[in-house]
Amino acid sequence: MTPPxxxxxxxxxxxxxxxxxxxxLGIHIRLLAEAPDVSAAQVIPDHIVGDxxxxxxxxxxxxxxxxxxxxxxxVPPEHLxxxxxxxxxxxxxxxxxxxxxxxGSMRERLGAMGVPCPRNASVTTLDDxxxxxxxxxxxxxxxxxxxxxxxxxxxAADADEAFASGRDLLAEELVDFRRELSALVARSPSGEVRSxxxxxxxxxxxxxxxxxxPAPDLDPALDAEARAIAERIATELDVTGILAVELxxxxxxxxxxxxxxxxxHNTGHWTIDGAHTSQFENHLRAVLDLPxxxxxxxxxxxxxxxVLGGSVDDLVAQRxxxxxxxxxxxxxxxxxxxxxxxxxxxxxxxxxxxxxxLSSARRAAKIFGG
Amino acid sequence: MTPPxxxxxxxxxxxxxxxxxxxxLGIHIRLLAEAPDVSAAQVIPDHIVGDxxxxxxxxxxxxxxxxxxxxxxxVPPEHLxxxxxxxxxxxxxxxxxxxxxxxGSMRERLGAMGVPCPRNASVTTLDDxxxxxxxxxxxxxxxxxxxxxxxxxxxAADADEAFASGRDLLAEELVDFRRELSALVARSPSGEVRSxxxxxxxxxxxxxxxxxxPAPDLDPALDAEARAIAERIATELDVTGILAVELxxxxxxxxxxxxxxxxxHNTGHWTIDGAHTSQFENHLRAVLDLPxxxxxxxxxxxxxxxVLGGSVDDLVAQRxxxxxxxxxxxxxxxxxxxxxxxxxxxxxxxxxxxxxxLSSARRAAKIFGG
Numbered sequence: 146m147t148p149p150x151x152x153x154x155x156x157x158x159x160x161x162x163x164x165x166x167x168x169x170l171g172i173h174i175r176l177l178a179e180a181p182d183v184s185a186a187q188v189i190p191d192h193i194v195g196d197x198x199x200x201x202x203x204x205x206x207x208x209x210x211x212x213x214x215x216x217x218x219x220v221p222p223e224h225l226x227x228x229x230x231x232x233x234x235x236x237x238x239x240x241x242x243x244x245x246x247x248x249g250s251m252r253e254r255l256g257a258m259g260v261p262c263p264r265n266a267s268v269t270t271l272d273d274x275x276x277x278x279x280x281x282x283x284x285x286x287x288x289x290x291x292x293x294x295x296x297x298x299x300x301a302a303d304a305d306e307a308f309a310s311g312r313d314l315l316a317e318e319l320v321d322f323r324r325e326l327s328a329l330v331a332r333s334p335s336g337e338v339r340s341x342x343x344x345x346x347x348x349x350x351x352x353x354x355x356x357x358x359p360a361p362d363l364d365p366a367l368d369a370e371a372r373a374i375a376e377r378i379a380t381e382l383d384v385t386g387i388l389a390v391e392l393x394x395x396x397x398x399x400x401x402x403x404x405x406x407x408x409x410h411n412t413g414h415w416t417i418d419g420a421h422t423s424q425f426e427n428h429l430r431a432v433l434d435l436p437x438x439x440x441x442x443x444x445x446x447x448x449x450x451x452v453l454g455g456s457v458d459d460l461v462a463q464r465x466x467x468x469x470x471x472x473x474x475x476x477x478x479x480x481x482x483x484x485x486x487x488x489x490x491x492x493x494x495x496x497x498x499x500x501x502x503l504s505s506a507r508r509a510a511k512i513f514g515g
Numbered sequence: 516m517t518p519p520x521x522x523x524x525x526x527x528x529x530x531x532x533x534x535x536x537x538x539x540l541g542i543h544i545r546l547l548a549e550a551p552d553v554s555a556a557q558v559i560p561d562h563i564v565g566d567x568x569x570x571x572x573x574x575x576x577x578x579x580x581x582x583x584x585x586x587x588x589x590v591p592p593e594h595l596x597x598x599x600x601x602x603x604x605x606x607x608x609x610x611x612x613x614x615x616x617x618x619g620s621m622r623e624r625l626g627a628m629g630v631p632c633p634r635n636a637s638v639t640t641l642d643d644x645x646x647x648x649x650x651x652x653x654x655x656x657x658x659x660x661x662x663x664x665x666x667x668x669x670x671a672a673d674a675d676e677a678f679a680s681g682r683d684l685l686a687e688e689l690v691d692f693r694r695e696l697s698a699l700v701a702r703s704p705s706g707e708v709r710s711x712x713x714x715x716x717x718x719x720x721x722x723x724x725x726x727x728x729p730a731p732d733l734d735p736a737l738d739a740e741a742r743a744i745a746e747r748i749a750t751e752l753d754v755t756g757i758l759a760v761e762l763x764x765x766x767x768x769x770x771x772x773x774x775x776x777x778x779x780h781n782t783g784h785w786t787i788d789g790a791h792t793s794q795f796e797n798h799l800r801a802v803l804d805l806p807x808x809x810x811x812x813x814x815x816x817x818x819x820x821x822v823l824g825g826s827v828d829d830l831v832a833q834r835x836x837x838x839x840x841x842x843x844x845x846x847x848x849x850x851x852x853x854x855x856x857x858x859x860x861x862x863x864x865x866x867x868x869x870x871x872x873l874s875s876a877r878r879a880a881k882i883f884g885g
Contacts, residue, residue: 150831161538168535168558171785171831171848171860188538190560417539421843436838443813459522461541468806473791478541490541 148209149175150433152233153185153198155216157426158479158488159409160185162417162422163214163447166426172433177206185216185482200224207233214386215408215431218245219288236334236385236432237407244382245407248315249286255402258381260374262402263393264318273316274304285312294352320401322393326360326367327412328375329389331427334434338379339427340372341420341440346391346412352486353411355506358419358442361499363394370400378405387428389413411451411488416440418475418493419447444495450506452490454483456515458488467492467512474509489513518579518805519545522603523555524567525586528849528858529779529795530555531585532787533584536796540789543802547576555586557850570594576601584756584802585778588615606755606802607777614640614752618685619656625772628751630744632772634688643675643686644767650689655682665721690771692763696730696737697782698745699759701797704804708749709797711743711790711810716761716782721783722856725876726819728789731869734768741770748775757798759783781821781858786810788845788863789817794843814865820876822860824853828885830860837862837882844879859883 151167152161156178164185167174176185176192186192193200197220207213212234220273225239237245244251252265263282268274272282283304285294294312297319298304307314325348329341345360346353359368375390382388389410413424422430422437422438428436455461460478467476471494478490494506522535526548534555537544546555548564556562565572567590572798577583582604595609607615614621622635633652638644644651654675655664664682667689668674677684694720699711715730716723728737745760752758759780761773783794792800792808802809814855827833830848837846841864848860864876 164558165535165538168531169845169847171846171850172836173557187543187560188534188558190557190562192560430838435835436842438838439843464540465805468800468808472806473809475539476541477539480541480543 147173149173150210150212151175151429152177152207153214153216154203154206154220155179156183156185156189156192157216158481160216161216161479162189162409162414162425162457163230163429164189165417166429169355170426170429173428175206175210177203182377184276184479184481195383198224200227203228204231205263212236212432214428215242216406218242222246238385241382242382242407245405246405249313251318251394252315254382255378258377260378260402261471262491263284263320266316268314268316270406271301271304271308274298275301277316281316283307284315284317285310286315287313290462293351314393320393321396322375322401323396324360324394325403326363326371326392326394326400327356327389327410328371328392329387329410329413329416329424330372330375330379331383331387331431331437331440332376332379333426333431333437334385336380337437338432339437339440340376341413341416341424342442343368343371344412344415352453352488354451355503356412357414357499357503358415358447358449364398367394367398367400372463374400374402386432386477387413387424414477414491415447415449415493417477419443419449419495442465445497446499446502447493447495448499448502449491449493450510451488452478452492452510452513454485454487454489454514457513458483460513463513463515467509470512471505471509474505476509517543517687519543519561520580520582520800521545522561522577522580522583522588523546524573524576524583524590525549526553526555526559526562526849527586528554528704530586531558531776531849532779532784532793532795532847533586533799534559535787535853536793536799540799542799545580547573547575554851570597573598574601582606582802584798585612586775588612592616604704607870608753608755611752611754612777615775617656617681618654618774621775622685622687624752625748627843628747630748630772631770633882636686636804638684638686641671641674642677644668645671647665647686651686652689653677654685654687655855656685657683663721688778690763691766693766694764695728695773696733696741696762696764696770697726697759697780698741698762699757699780699783699786699794700742700745700749701757701794701807701810702746702749702754703801704755706750707801707807709807710746711783711786711794712812713738713741714782714785722821722823722858724821725873726782726785727853727869727873728785728817728819733764735762737768737770737864744770744772748772756802757794759785784861784872785798785817785819785863787847789813789819794849815867816869816872817863817865818869818872818876819861819863820880821858822862822880822883824855824857824859824884827883830883833883840882841875841879844875846879
């Protein structure tokens with residue numbers, strides 16, 4: 146067997162969907178999976194099982210792979226530096242990944258770049274927070290996701306759990322936003338950058354629920370500004386692969402950067418069925434320094450709705466019910482055991498009428514969710 | 516690990532592309548591969564390696580799989596009957612597959628159904644062939660593919676090799692055709708049938724070279740007739756999964772059935788990127804008796820061009836050259852070692868202008884072929 150072109154650390158659904166794109170491109174992937182039966186290990190034959198926080202395990206996984214990329218942002222930076230010094234191209238590299246791993250560093254860097262962000266400050270004590278003022282959003286600088294590690298603080302008592310966490314904390318203004326947007330770009334080590342149409346992302350309880358591409362009625366100037374912000378961040382931070390920039394569109398028509406993710410992102414899943422090149426294919430093309438593919442939408446509207454674990458345990462059996470009700474909806478199951486609220490798949494619908502597309506995707510997701 | 520939903524016999528590119536569709540649908544496939552490194556074994560973790568002509572090996576491969584389908588039509592019918600009697604649903608079943616395996620049986624059955632076919636006769640001796648008349652196309656009834664086992668006979672001497680083969684032979688009139696068409700349908704055990712737009716298929720030396728979807732300037736009555744023929748054959752022969760009906764469009768505007776294939780077919784590869792549901796996804800949905808997906812084209816024109824082995828040995832490295840020249844072309848590599856004339860991949864382009872789409876796909880295939 147030829148050596149892998151690429152090693153992926155982490156066996157979640159993002160690695161699984163990278164493999165879907167890799168098959169056509171003929172990319173041999175080596176996977177480091179957390180357990181034998183995780184989402185991506187089910188579809189990538191060349192995988193080893195082990196702990197990504199253990200350097201020896203990482204070395205074994207990437208041994209004969211010239212390029213390394215990631216399903217998540219949790220690999221310790223010192224291990225990435227070690228792999229890089231041993232000749233593996235980590236994409237994105239630890240110098241870029243830092244700004245997705247640490248919200249404090251991200252805010253500092255974006256601030257220095259003049260990128261519009263919510264007002265923010267590092268807070269160590271309640272006095273710091275009082276000085277910052279209420280209402281505030283308090284976040285752990287590291288490790289938060291899907292609403293975890295985030296507290297909306299309107300009075301001192303709301304911050305108890307945050308300070309009890311013992312984590313480094315960041316306070317941000319509670320932004321009065323009209324909606325959340327996401328700007329996705331792919332960037333290769335050679336510096337080629339391509340941005341996707343800006344999408345609207347709708348959250349429920351801090352978890353992405355649905356994405357509409359393109360964001361309806363978005364002012365073209367804001368679309369261009371969001372794409373320019375994402376392209377500039379990708380370039381100045383030397384991101385390789387996909388960068389997702391989550392933004393607030395404020396009620397007074399400004400854009401503020403909320404979060405960065407340096408990997409294929411939930412707000413880009415619509416691209417598998419809805420864009421000329423999926424974010425997963427462009428992530429692979431970018432990290433392998435191949436020319437990027439076109440990022441335009443294939444249809445007027447694409448809608449992605451997450452399938453969250455609900456009362457249906459057997460998603461495979463439920464597939465037939467979904468297909469009978471919504472034969473045109475594209476189904477993406479992640480091979481995960483259903484747990485309440487867990488992302489276990491997504492569905493995509495596309496077409497000329499937004500209301501039809503949206504209700505079709507929602508119905509399908511609801512049948513899966515139960 | 517849960518038991519497989521489906522076993523696939525044969526590890527070629529068709530099984531590989533079925534796996535691409537299976538990932539999203541969450542279908543766990545067990546593969547019987549001819550060798551450890553064949554095309555589909557590279558992307559299906561749950562595979563065993565063995566000989567599909569050996570019943571014990573087949574039994575091991577399908578052991579806990581309720582449904583069995585195929586990458587090719589070469590599994591001995593008696594083995595399929597054995598698997599079926601042991602409770603495995605073979606889709607398509609041996610009673611249908613017979614008509615794809617044996618051209619004599621196919622001609623007899625289609626003739627009885629009144630389906631338009633080239634004039635034909637079984638020939639055992641040169642006298643039989645002389646009685647049939649020249650020019651004739653002489654074919655082995657079994658095992659021919661991609662122009663192998665087919666002789667154009669204009670005089671007795673042209674038939675020497677055919678008779679020397681010792682195989683059962685069929686003589687057919689040499690049809691004066693304008694072009695070759697292909698009608699693809701998916702049919703489920705429940706009887707649901709969906710047909711794809713009829714395509715034009717262009718052959719070089721008996722090997723499919725390129726496919727244009729839909730067939731340009733096809734009389735709508737012929738499109739409807741071709742689809743009706745394919746739907747009727749699928750239904751009356753009880754085909755499950757994809758059926759491809761290759762047809763001649765004669766110079767005087769009639770349709771004649773040339774060949775049948777009961778599996779995803781080279782003339783349907785365009786559907787991966789060009790139709791709402793790929794033939795591979797609909798094959799899986801059909802053999803698992805799931806509701807079928809829409810078969811319409813997503814774009815005005817889709818063109819598929821085969822990548823045949825040429826002077827380029829390293830297709831993976833050549834990918835970057837193709838992507839730089841034709842960033843919008845969709846690449847499908849099969850993970851096969853390059854040999855002269857071997858199908859090692861295909862490319863697809865789609866868009867509103869046929870001439871642009873065609874030249875784009877041809878250029879990309881030529882860069883791969885060298």
